[in-house]
Amino acid sequence: MKRVLTYGQAINEALCVAMRQDRNVITFGLGVDDPKRIFGTTEGLVEEFGPERVFDMPTAENAMTGVAIGAALNGTRSVMTHQRLDFFLLAMDQLVNNAAKWSYMFGGKSSVPITIRLILGRGWGQGPQHSQNLQSWFAHIPGLKVVMPSTAADAKGLLLSAIFDDNPVVYLEHRWLHNIEGEVPEGDYRVPIGEAQVLSSGQDVTLVSFSYMTIEALHAVEHLEKQGVSCDLIDLRSVNPIDWPTVFESVKKTGRLIALDTASQTLSIASEIIARVSMELFHELKSPPVRIALPDYPTPTSPALSEKYYPRAEDIMQAVADLLNMTLDTDELIQSRTSPHDVPGEWFKGPF
Amino acid sequence: MTLLINNIERVRLLHGVKRIRCVEETIAARYSEGKMRCPTHLCTGQEAVAVGVCATLRNTDFAVSTHRSHGHYLAKGGDLSRMLAEIYGKSTGCSSGHGGSMHLIDESVGFMGSTSIVGGTIPVGTGLGLSVSLKGTDQVSCVFLGDGSTEEGVFYESLNFAVIKQLPVLYICENNLYSVYSPIQVRQPANRKIYELARSLGVPSETGDGNDVLDVYAKTSRAVASIRSGGGPVLLEFSTYRWREHCGPNFDNDIGYRSEQEYLDWKQKDPVEVFEAKLCGDEVLSKEALSEMERSIVAEVNDAFAFAENSPFPSPDQLGKYLYKEDEGASL
Numbered sequence: 001m002k003r004v005l006t007y008g009q010a011i012n013e014a015l016c017v018a019m020r021q022d023r024n025v026i027t028f029g030l031g032v033d034d035p036k037r038i039f040g041t042t043e044g045l046v047e048e049f050g051p052e053r054v055f056d057m058p059t060a061e062n063a064m065t066g067v068a069i070g071a072a073l074n075g076t077r078s079v080m081t082h083q084r085l086d087f088f089l090l091a092m093d094q095l096v097n098n099a100a101k102w103s104y105m106f107g108g109k110s111s112v113p114i115t116i117r118l119i120l121g122r123g124w125g126q127g128p129q130h131s132q133n134l135q136s137w138f139a140h141i142p143g144l145k146v147v148m149p150s151t152a153a154d155a156k157g158l159l160l161s162a163i164f165d166d167n168p169v170v171y172l173e174h175r176w177l178h179n180i181e182g183e184v185p186e187g188d189y190r191v192p193i194g195e196a197q198v199l200s201s202g203q204d205v206t207l208v209s210f211s212y213m214t215i216e217a218l219h220a221v222e223h224l225e226k227q228g229v230s231c232d233l234i235d236l237r238s239v240n241p242i243d244w245p246t247v248f249e250s251v252k253k254t255g256r257l258i259a260l261d262t263a264s265q266t267l268s269i270a271s272e273i274i275a276r277v278s279m280e281l282f283h284e285l286k287s288p289p290v291r292i293a294l295p296d297y298p299t300p301t302s303p304a305l306s307e308k309y310y311p312r313a314e315d316i317m318q319a320v321a322d323l324l325n326m327t328l329d330t331d332e333l334i335q336s337r338t339s340p341h342d343v344p345g346e347w348f349k350g351p352f
Numbered sequence: 353m354t355l356l357i358n359n360i361e362r363v364r365l366l367h368g369v370k371r372i373r374c375v376e377e378t379i380a381a382r383y384s385e386g387k388m389r390c391p392t393h394l395c396t397g398q399e400a401v402a403v404g405v406c407a408t409l410r411n412t413d414f415a416v417s418t419h420r421s422h423g424h425y426l427a428k429g430g431d432l433s434r435m436l437a438e439i440y441g442k443s444t445g446c447s448s449g450h451g452g453s454m455h456l457i458d459e460s461v462g463f464m465g466s467t468s469i470v471g472g473t474i475p476v477g478t479g480l481g482l483s484v485s486l487k488g489t490d491q492v493s494c495v496f497l498g499d500g501s502t503e504e505g506v507f508y509e510s511l512n513f514a515v516i517k518q519l520p521v522l523y524i525c526e527n528n529l530y531s532v533y534s535p536i537q538v539r540q541p542a543n544r545k546i547y548e549l550a551r552s553l554g555v556p557s558e559t560g561d562g563n564d565v566l567d568v569y570a571k572t573s574r575a576v577a578s579i580r581s582g583g584g585p586v587l588l589e590f591s592t593y594r595w596r597e598h599c600g601p602n603f604d605n606d607i608g609y610r611s612e613q614e615y616l617d618w619k620q621k622d623p624v625e626v627f628e629a630k631l632c633g634d635e636v637l638s639k640e641a642l643s644e645m646e647r648s649i650v651a652e653v654n655d656a657f658a659f660a661e662n663s664p665f666p667s668p669d670q671l672g673k674y675l676y677k678e679d680e681g682a683s684l
């Protein structure tokens with residue numbers, strides 16, 4: 001029987017499954033037990049697992065990350081949650097200098113199984129300090145694993161894999177995904193870290209995407225199909241490690257690559273995709289690869305500025321049209337939208 | 353200490369708290385129109401700290417603040433119209449629409465900026481103090497901070513440095529008992545006070561009633577005098593209470609993190625009404641003068657909203673502006 005959950009509920013279920021299965025799993029962070037329960041994702045946890053395993057914390061991101069690391073050395077698996085990635089920047093020291101290096105610098109004597117859940121903000125004027133997508137910072141650090149699920153099933157499967165991985169995993173969840181729905185398997189369902197998923201198969205162009213951009217890409221693919229263009233849409237799911245065989249195989253087939261990213265373009269994950277494909281498959285490419293990402297500016301707050309800042313499905317369609325040297329109609333897609341550009345849907349009324 | 357404060361000054365303080373109240377409550381009333389599209393943290397209930405503190409400061413003194421900065425910006429003298437235009441995302445906003453409610457600035461009155469990462473401006477205000485001391489002026493740098501931010505490492509690191517260098521920094525901690533929906537009891541030990549903590553770090557410190565603008569004014573006057581005369585940093589902890597939800601225009605006493613009764617108890621200590629009743633009772637202010645004050649505040653606030661609503665949005669090609677200093681004003 002099909003079981004449909006939201007992305008947020010899928011995260012909640014993964015936490016439940018992990019905590020039932022292993023008493024060593026704990027979760028903490030500002031607001032995990034407050035009335036809003038991190039947008040519902042920590043619903044019911046303190047009731048079932050008690051305040052020793054599910055607790056609020058002081059506004060002390062760096063120290064509490066170090067605390068999670070120390071606890072991990074003695075077998076406690078922490079899932080730490082932050083309502084915005086931006087708030088976690090205070091803890092880069094503990095994450096990068098300690099967690100990411102521990103196994104290596106002590107010759108594999110011990111490792112740090114922690115999961116850091118960070119929410120990526122967008123829309124309703126989140127602005128310069130509440131909407132940064134710094135996945136490439138994390139992915140750049142050897143010793144960290146970085147996952148960015150875009151479907152409800154992957155939200156669950158990757159969180160369970162992250163929690164039971166013996167290494168530090170940064171789990172990036174986009175605020176605009178919390179309410180998307182999808183079929184989610186029951187029980188201890190795991191998606192391996194480092195495996196991409198092909199969400200649609202085609203001949204003309206390869207789209208490599210992850211996180212919220214995959215939703216825009218799905219819209220684009222749907223409208224492209226109506227106009228006779230077929231794409232491979234690869235949802236990376238993990239941005240470190242990256243599933244290169246899946247990417248290469250697709251580009252060999254299509255000869256055309258568009259890499260999508262939710263971050264500013266320079267030195268992005270999309271840049272890395274293009275770099276590696278160019279290095280490995282230079283002679284198979286029919287045209288120069290394309291990157292669709294944010295401009296190299298901080299996020300502006302005014303809706304008049306953010307409208308142009310974020311690329312959307314029509315920009316993907318346009319890039320495909322340019323690559324194929326054809327004209328495509330984006331009107332239908334644009335007209336199918338019912339919400340203003342700075343909210344994901346009716347459910348999101350701001351301000352957070 | 354007896355406080356020498358004349359009646360004109362008292363009336364000015366009342367005007368200050370009433371004006372901020374009116375601004376915040378008008379934002380709350382209009383927020384659901386969907387035209388102020390950014391996270392907005394209102395300070396209704398906490399106005400007396402901003403007003404009492406800033407009344408002791410000069411335009412040349414500095415102030416920095418947090419995500420909840422409307423009151424601080426306004427009390428320091430920041431331009432109301434430009435603040436509202438910023439919240440509406442307009443090009444006439446104090447940050448040209450790039451920042452929104454959480455990023456206010458008016459350097460003409462020493463308001464050097466508010467930011468939204470908890471604790472983020474504590475060292476910045478300390479650095480303004482360092483610069484003042486290097487330049488040898490008698491300015492004061494005022495840092496507005498919340499109880500939550502004292503849990504960040506940067507709080508200790510900044511106070512420690514300010515003590516070593518005896519910097520002219522006034523740390524104003526508004527203890528409103530909550531960080532978002534987390535009560536202070538789950539974040540800090542029950543019997544440890546923030547002002548005692550500051551003392552033990554070497555920063556002279558006191559606590560006061562943050563809902564009593566005269567108490568705030570008296571304690572801050574004394575602190576500022578000491579700082580100006582080279583006495584080094586001071587921290588004042590004022591107890592107060594946020595009336596509305598952490599972020600946004602509504603009330604949220606029903607969602608379960610605090611009780612309606614707690615809110616009602618604090619409402620009894622309304623920094624605006626209690627003070628107003630006192631001034632009227634003491635016949636410092638006549639009924640007519642009070643209505644005239646209210647009328648002029650409402651008129652000013654309505655004008656400022658009209659300015660904000662009628663201002664143009666920034667043009668999309670402004671997106672890349674201001675990234676670096678040399679870009680500033682290129683096409684204004």
Ligand SMILES: Cc1ncc(C[n+]2csc(CCOP(=O)(O)OP(=O)(O)O)c2C)c(N)n1
Nearest residue numbers: 087420468469470498499500501530531532
């Ligand atoms: C480093 C960091 N952690 C968490 C947050 C989320 N956050 C925004 S406001 C806030 C409350 C801070 O409480 P306090 O300093 O007491 O200020 P108040 O909201 O009560 O005015 C928190 C935790 C943040 N902005 N920055």
Ligand SMILES: [Mg+2]
Nearest residue numbers: 498499528530
């Ligand atoms: Mg507080």
